[in-house]
Amino acid sequence: xxxxxxxxxxxxxxxxxxxxxxxxxxxxxxxxxxxxxxxxxxxxxxxxxxxxxxxxxxxxxxxxxxxxxxxxxxxxxxxxxxxxxxxxxxxxxxxxxxxxxxxxxxxxxxxxx
Amino acid sequence: xxxxxxxxxxxxxxxxxxxxxxxxxxxxxxxxxxxxxxxxxxxxxxxxxxxxxxxxxxxxxxxxxxxxxxxxxxxxxxxxxxxxxxxxxxxxxxxxxxxxxxxxxxxxxxxxxxxx
Numbered sequence: 001x002x003x004x005x006x007x008x009x010x011x012x013x014x015x016x017x018x019x020x021x022x023x024x025x026x027x028x029x030x031x032x033x034x035x036x037x038x039x040x041x042x043x044x045x046x047x048x049x050x051x052x053x054x055x056x057x058x059x060x061x062x063x064x065x066x067x068x069x070x071x072x073x074x075x076x077x078x079x080x081x082x083x084x085x086x087x088x089x090x091x092x093x094x095x096x097x098x099x100x101x102x103x104x105x106x107x108x109x110x111x112x113x
Numbered sequence: 114x115x116x117x118x119x120x121x122x123x124x125x126x127x128x129x130x131x132x133x134x135x136x137x138x139x140x141x142x143x144x145x146x147x148x149x150x151x152x153x154x155x156x157x158x159x160x161x162x163x164x165x166x167x168x169x170x171x172x173x174x175x176x177x178x179x180x181x182x183x184x185x186x187x188x189x190x191x192x193x194x195x196x197x198x199x200x201x202x203x204x205x206x207x208x209x210x211x212x213x214x215x216x217x218x219x220x221x222x223x224x225x226x227x228x229x
Binding site: 002006009034036041042043044045046049089099100102103104105106 | 114169172
């Protein structure tokens, strides 16, 4: 019940295309869903986060879509660029309190020209 | 404002030795988390500390692993008698004092431990 399942494991997208990464969770206590971006040799960095009170959140080329009834959320990267090539992790936790994050296994994105 | 600092960045140990990983949180942050990342895996929570207190250690192995966050100085993750399976990247994250609601966790660059 603590798992967050992430897919696909790897993704290759043409420059200018849309990258889509999906995550699913089971724990109904989760109500905070961040996405982290990690470049090789670096620590994860927060990209964008959403709470269940909205179904979509957009920041620049990055959009989170959230489906509360299905307990699924996804990251869309519009106009993907080679500089977006990184590993992306979804995560989840209860919102209140500084509780630890439960991470998905990650998606390695490669954007090719 | 400097980010979360971890050292060393790379650590090589032989089986049976001790590994000490240090984490200095961002200025003003009083919450520290340690995560472990195995190759091709996501980050797994290990322990959550505040100054001088362990809040949640549910992800820590019962033996050989310990963590502290003293009143002064960095947080330390200590692994005694390391084994090859301890080889991983260890990340520290910090967040500000809880002021109601969710505080972002900021990650350090990690320590990559290799056990020979």
